[in-house]
Every structure is written in structure tokens, then in C-alpha cells.
Amino acid sequence: MLFEITHLDELDSTNEYLKRIESNIAVEEQKAYVVYTDYQTNGRGAGTNKWFSNKGENLLCSFIFKPKVSPNEQFIISKITSLALIDLLAHFNIKASIKWPNDILVNKKKIAGILIENSIVATQIISCIIGVGLNVNQAFFDPVLNATSMHCQTKQNYNIRNVLDIFLNKFNTWYSYIEHKNILNSVYFKNLFGTDGFYQYKSKNDFFEAKIVDVDEQGTLKLRDENNNEFEFKFKEVELII
Ligand code: BTN
Numbered sequence: 001m002l003f004e005i006t007h008l009d010e011l012d013s014t015n016e017y018l019k020r021i022e023s024n025i026a027v028e029e030q031k032a033y034v035v036y037t038d039y040q041t042n043g044r045g046a047g048t049n050k051w052f053s054n055k056g057e058n059l060l061c062s063f064i065f066k067p068k069v070s071p072n073e074q075f076i077i078s079k080i081t082s083l084a085l086i087d088l089l090a091h092f093n094i095k096a097s098i099k100w101p102n103d104i105l106v107n108k109k110k111i112a113g114i115l116i117e118n119s120i121v122a123t124q125i126i127s128c129i130i131g132v133g134l135n136v137n138q139a140f141f142d143p144v145l146n147a148t149s150m151h152c153q154t155k156q157n158y159n160i161r162n163v164l165d166i167f168l169n170k171f172n173t174w175y176s177y178i179e180h181k182n183i184l185n186s187v188y189f190k191n192l193f194g195t196d197g198f199y200q201y202k203s204k205n206d207f208f209e210a211k212i213v214d215v216d217e218q219g220t221l222k223l224r225d226e227n228n229n230e231f232e233f234k235f236k237e238v239e240l241i242i
Contacts, residue, residue: 001065001175003168005034007161012042013051014062015115015131022064022119027127029066036061036164043133045113046102047236057138058149059163062131068178071120074128075219076181078102079188081114081130084170086191088134091166094153097193099242100212100221101235104134105193108242109148111135136163146242181217188215193240198226200241203233207241 011017014035025033037060043051053060069076082098089096089106096106104112115131135141135149137157150158177184189195198209201223210223213230221233 001172002031003034003063004031005036005164005168008035008037010039010041011035011037013040013044013131014060015044015117015129016042018062018064018129019117022127025064027064027066029068032063032065034061034063034164034168036160044115044131045133046115051113051115051133052145053133053135054138056160058136059132059134059160059167061164061167062129063168064127064129067118067125067128069125070123071118071125073181073217074116074118074125075101075215075217076178076184077118077128077130078114078116078219079184079215080174080178081116081132081171083174083184083187083191084167085112085114085132085134087170087173088163088167089150091170092150092154092156092158094150096191098188098191099193099240100215101219105242106148106153109146111148111150111153132167134163134167136160185215185217193242201238202241203238 014037039055040060045051067077085104086096096104099105102114103110112134117129118125119127137151138149139151141147194212198211201210210225213224214222223231
């Protein structure tokens with residue numbers, strides 16, 4: 001995939017910006033249009049959450065393209081993006097893991113979040129916007145956020161554009177496995193937090209301990225408790241307590 005990269009000093013949200021310009025650009029399979037910014041005035045997280053980031057310190061980017069997957073396997077795009085972030089961090093000697101569905105953790109703290117928004121018409125994804133917020137050089141976070149950054153982990157400072165280039169490179173590598181779902185699924189599972197033992201989860205009306213046994217192509221999380229009962233959860237139906 002080719003990437004056409006634009007930098008803008010300030011935006012409301014890189015995802016929202018791409019949605020606004022979507023009708024003026026040709027959304028293609030082999031080319032993605034990337035935008036990154038120093039500051040978002042209305043950065044968006046999953047659901048109704050907001051994404052806060054100090055000016056000029058972190059990677060705030062989104063890209064739009066037409067993915068080669070059908071709507072019923074759309075979670076594969078999240079898996080690819082998560083693996084690209086894991087590899088990008090490994091490139092800088094930072095060991096990270098994936099917190100289902102869309103977070104990246106280092107030492108049980110959040111270092112990155114992914115916001116994917118697909119436009120589906122009939123049985124096709126006509127465009128996919130992948131937004132990534134990666135904490136790079138920010139040194140301090142509100143403790144309630146339980147967040148960290150590359151700088152907090154290594155005490156180094158990084159060039160944001162270089163971090164973006166490496167991320168897109170890693171994305172391309174994993175995207176080339178799109179037809180090899182078994183490889184993507186197994187590498188994703190290996191990098192997933194919570195597969196090696198029992199952790200605490202909170203569902204609508206319950207706290208319980210469970211272990212992850214699978215995440216399928218729709219993104220459904222399969223958990224098993226200590227009595228060998230299996231449970232399935234969609235987004236927002238369950239939360240890992242870390
Ligand atoms: C989450 O963890 O809830 C997802 C966070 C995604 C944040 C990124 S920052 C760049 C892009 N633009 C947005 O408004 N959100 C995503």
C-alpha cells in the first residue's frame with residue numbers, strides 16, 4: 001500500500017477530518033491517504049470517550065483506504081493495526097501487548113488507542129478510517145488515565161514523523177498477510193494480554209475472573225472461567241480490569 005501523507009498543525013480530530021474530505025478524494029485499495037496533526041481540539045476515543053494529548057508530543061494520525069475484507073471479517077483490520085503498533089514499539093525495544101479490543105498496553109498501562117470507522121454499503125466496506133493515538137514524548141499523564149508513553153518507558157525522545165513512517169511500514173507488512181487469516185489470528189493471540197491466566201473482568205452486572213480463549217474475525221471475545229464455562233462478549237459488553 002502507498003501512503004500519501006499530510007501534516008496539519010491543528011485539527012478537531014484526524015478521523016473527523018478524513019470523514020469530511022472523503023467525498024473529495026478517491027478511496028482506493030492500493031493507496032491510503034494519511035493525515036497527522038500536532039493537536040486535536042476534539043480528539044475522539046472509543047464510544048463517547050475523548051482522546052487527550054499534549055500539543056506536539058504524541059502521534060495523532062488517521063488514514064483512509066478501501067480494505068480487502070468483507071464487513072463480517074472487519075475485526076481483522078484492528079488485528080493488523082494492533083500488530084503494527086506492537087512491532088513499531090518492539091523496534092524501539094518496548095515490549096507491548098494488546099488489550100482487546102483496541103488498546104495497546106505497556107506494563108499494564110495504556111500507550112496507544114485505535115479508533116476504526118468503516119463505511120459499509122450493502123455487503124462491502126467502501127472505506128475504512130483507522131485512527132491511532134500513540135503516546136510518544138509526553139512525560140506526565142493524569143494518574144486516573146493509567147497511561148504511559150514511549151518516553152516514560154525509555155527516557156528517550158522520538159521524532160514523531162519517524163515514528164509515523166515506521167508505523168505505516170509495519171502496517172504494510174501485516175496488511176500483506178490479509179489473505180492469511182490463520183497467521184494473523186495466531187500472532188494476534190500471542191500478543192494479546194490475558195491469554196496466559198485468569199484476570200478480572202467486569203460485565204454489565206458482574207465481576208468475574210476469566211482467561212481469554214479466542215477473539216474471532218467479528219471481534220467477539222471468548223472467555224473461560226475457572227469452572228470451564230465459556231462466555232462470549234461483543235465490544236463494550238465486558239471490560240478487563242487492570
Ligand atoms: C481509544 O483508545 O478509545 C481510541 C483512541 C483513538 C485516538 C486517535 S488520535 C487520532 C485519531 N483521531 C481521533 O479523534 N481519534 C483517533
